[in-house]
Amino acid sequence: MTDIPRKNRKPLVDSPWKQSASRPLREHSAAATDAPRERKPLRPSGELRLYGLNACRAAFANRPQDLRKVYLSEARVADLKPVLAWCVKHRLGYRVVETMDLDKLTGSRHHEGVCFEMLRHPPKGLADLLADLPAAPAPALLIWLDGVGNPHNLGALLRSAAHFDVAGVIVPTSSSLDLSGAAARVAEGGAEFVPMARVDDVPAALQALRAAGFDVVATVPAGAADLYASRLAARSVLVFGAEGEGMSRELIAAATQRLSIPGSGRVESLNIAASAAVLLAEYWRQTRR
Missing domain, CATH: 3.30.1330.30 (Ribosomal protein L30/S12)
Structure with missing residues (x-):
């Protein structure tokens, strides 16, 4: 060169x-x-x-x-x-x-x-992430990604998350998902404002989130409550699973709510990034009134 x-x-x-x-x-x-x-x-x-x-x-x-x-x-x-x-x-x-x-x-x-x-960014654990949040019952929104691995989906999700003031993204330690140059580019600057935290023990993490006043909301393609007819808690963790495999049964069973995004039915579901944008926008609409 x-x-x-x-x-x-x-x-x-x-x-x-x-x-x-x-x-x-x-x-x-x-x-x-x-x-x-x-x-x-x-x-x-x-x-x-x-x-x-x-x-x-x-x-x-x-x-x-x-x-x-x-x-x-x-x-x-x-x-x-x-x-x-x-x-x-x-x-x-x-x-x-x-x-x-x-x-x-x-x-x-x-x-x-x-x-x-x-x-x-220095790596964060769930305890670090929760320590940075206002105490309950102050509103706070987190995202949990289960099995999501596409960096472009992560980047698009982080862009929406920054726009809607998400406090952080939780990823299992076993996941290969991490911030990359490709994800950061797609996020258009959003990756700077949404920290990612890794968790080793899923049951312990869920217990810590509940203790901090969070409801766990599982998002599924169909067969759950209508998002627009449901009330989201001010302190919510939105859980998104991988396309195709979906999220683990453990997380679905642990959920306080299970929600689906209504639509025409002409396609099975939205992709992760689009689903996240819809859920985040609805949370913002409900909590910022």
């Missing part, structure tokens, strides 16, 4: 990575690395490669101290001038690169001309 030539103009800001185009960059503590050749790049376990303009802007606005590296296209220089100024001030590396390099760095063509390497 080589720097893009800057003909007849001065650079916007001086990068600590700036070198002669004839000198290849080498890995060391204060320099950039070349774009990895693999489709899915290796990275330190404590870092996440974010991409997409809104996702990167939200992460920088929310926690600029966690920024580690910036890659961007020439077309994004003006859009990200404050970020580049931060990089210069704090001696963080940034590079203006070609689109094909961003394709390789992100493993995607949907990067929108920017890629940030950020520290991941």
Whole structure:
């Protein structure tokens, strides 16, 4: 990877990575690395490669101290001038690169001309999540994902969750679901505002939620109470299962309510992201009156 030539103009800001185009960059503590050749790049376990303009802007606005590296296209220089100024001030590396390099760095063509390497949010447990919430009976909404694994569904759900002020998402430790660059891009910045917590012991987690004043609401495709004829508790945990397999019997049995979204019946059900948006909007309508 080589720097893009800057003909007849001065650079916007001086990068600590700036070198002669004839000198290849080498890995060391204060320099950039070349774009990895693999489709899915290796990275330190404590870092996440974010991409997409809104996702990167939200992460920088929310926690600029966690920024580690910036890659961007020439077309994004003006859009990200404050970020580049931060990089210069704090001696963080940034590079203006070609689109094909961003394709390789992100493993995607949907990067929108920017890629940030950020520290991941510190992992949370359910106790941490509950400690951050107002005490009962104050309203609070949580989501529990059981078996959901598609990063794009997670991203769309996080976007809706941020819009409707969801306090957090609960995921079993056994689940492979985690925040990825793809999920963060689809979330359009929403991933910054909805923490994810992992639980090891499902029965203990359900007991802790009940002790904190939460009703557990299982969402099923059909055969349950009509969402629009039901009253949602001010403190609710909405449980969504994987498409096809659905949620575990344990969670269905533990539910205070079982709800379905009424519709024409022409399709079996909505996907996870669409279902979540409908449930969250109805909760908002009922509790914000």
